[in-house]
Structure formats: structure tokens, C-alpha cells
Amino acid sequence: MPIVLYRIDDRLIHGQVVVGWGQPLDLTRILLVDDDVAASDWEQELYRMGVPPGVEVLFLGVDEAAERLPELQRDARRAIVLVGDVRTMADFVARAAAPVPAVNLGGVHHAAGRTQRMRYVFLTAEEERLLREIAARGVTVTAQDVPAARPVPLETVLAGTGDG
């Protein structure tokens, strides 16, 4: 399966993704799914500059990414689908033209209205509902910031015991 990770990370492309996951997974493609970034040349340039040579970055809006998922999954390059928030991943999974087997909750940091669930996971009630909605579609949702960490099941995350 060429798309090896579907990740929610509010920092989008950053060291933990490019180096922490990118090297062990041997990623050669990043599929950044975000309507705002897909519409902004400046934002795309900002994220593109941090990607090492040999790694392609494709910027897609949610609708386009969902529609093109079968084609993207057939591509031989090892890729990650990267979104910046829970709502975007929920929309993507709901509209996807092919099954999404698993979602990695990699980093949602503190903001007003969010409750801390893990060291790197803070969620509003709505975001928790959306994560359960994703899981109800048969998608395995786990939290795991780096490959060396153990993946934490969603219900453990929502119970607030994931760092234990």
C-alpha cells in the first residue's frame, strides 16, 4: 500500500514528519490536504522549502484529495496523507472514494476550548465526536507522535489515560 500513513498534525510539514516518520517509512511523497494551503502559493512555498530533495509534495484541497484517493493509492511512491486538523480528516474520510484504513493522531496542540487528552493531543468536544465518527466508519484511529512510541487506541486517548 503506497500511502503508508494518514496523519493529523497541526504543524503539517515539520521535522517530526519529514525526519521522524519520513526516514523510517522511506517516504518519497507528501500529500498535504488542506483547502487553505491548496489555495495559497505562498503557503505552499513555505512548506515546500522544508522538504528534502527527492521527496515530492502535492498540495490538494479536501474534495480533490478525496476524489483522487484511488489513483493516489495506486501510485508506487511511498506517501503520507497529511492534514492539519480533525475536521479536515473527518471530511476527507467521509468523502474519500476509497477506504482509509487507519488514521494517525500525531499532534493537536492546546487552543482555547480544548481539553488535554495526551501530552500532544488536546481536543474540543466536537473534535472528539468527529474522531468517533471516523472510527465508526471502520477506520482504526490511534495516537502516536513518533514511530518509536506505542500507538494508543482512540478510546484510551479520549479517556485521558494515553500517556500512562
Next chain:
Amino acid sequence: MSDGGTVRVVVAGHGQFAEGVRTAVAQITGHPDVVVPVSNAGASPEEIERRLDAALAEAGGGPIFTDLPAGSCTIAARRLQRRLPGLVVVVGANLAAVLEFVLGDVADPVAAAARAADRGRSALTTVPPAAS
């Protein structure tokens, strides 16, 4: 940097990278506050920008030295450049680069940052094992 006293710079990165640079610069220069450290630990992208803003205010301006090209500190610093046009960012900084800046002539901060980057690059080398 300061407006007449000791040069101060912002260093930003993952974990304790920036604090490590601060203590190393302090050990070499004898000045514990030359580096204003910023860590991205536990911070959202917006919070990283706020930390950098606060650090720039404390340091009296830029540049900002960051650790990784793809890092969230570099991303945040580049976002700041959009509303702070005179701000210089040095990416992939090492100790040699930071020392070059804080100990050098900073009358022209853009040129000084470029010299710092050159020094940082030239400091990176490999030493092969001794022939047995």
C-alpha cells in the same frame, strides 16, 4: 540584537536545542544572556509564533537562528518575516554559526547573518579514522 550593548540573538528549535546553544555560548563568551532561547515543545504553530515574537522583543530584534529547514520553528520564523520585513532567519544553525554572529561585526545584520551561515557550513566536516 541590542541597540548598543551586548549583541543578543534568538535561537529556536526542538526540545532543548536552543537552551543548549545558550549554555554553550555562555560557557564560551561568559555572557549568559546573549542567546534568547525558544523551544517548540508542546506548542501549536500559533503559540510558536507568539514565543518567537516575545523572544524578538526581549532580544531587541533579530536575527532568528533555527535548527531544521523543515522545522516548525523555521516555518513560524518565516511567517514572521511577512510582517517584519527586516527580519533575517538563519536556518540549520549550529554553535559555530551563532558564535560567529554574536562575536562579529553586526553593523549590517544581513551581511553578518550571511557570514554566520558561511561559518556554520565551514565548521561541518568529517574526520576519517586514523590509519592503523
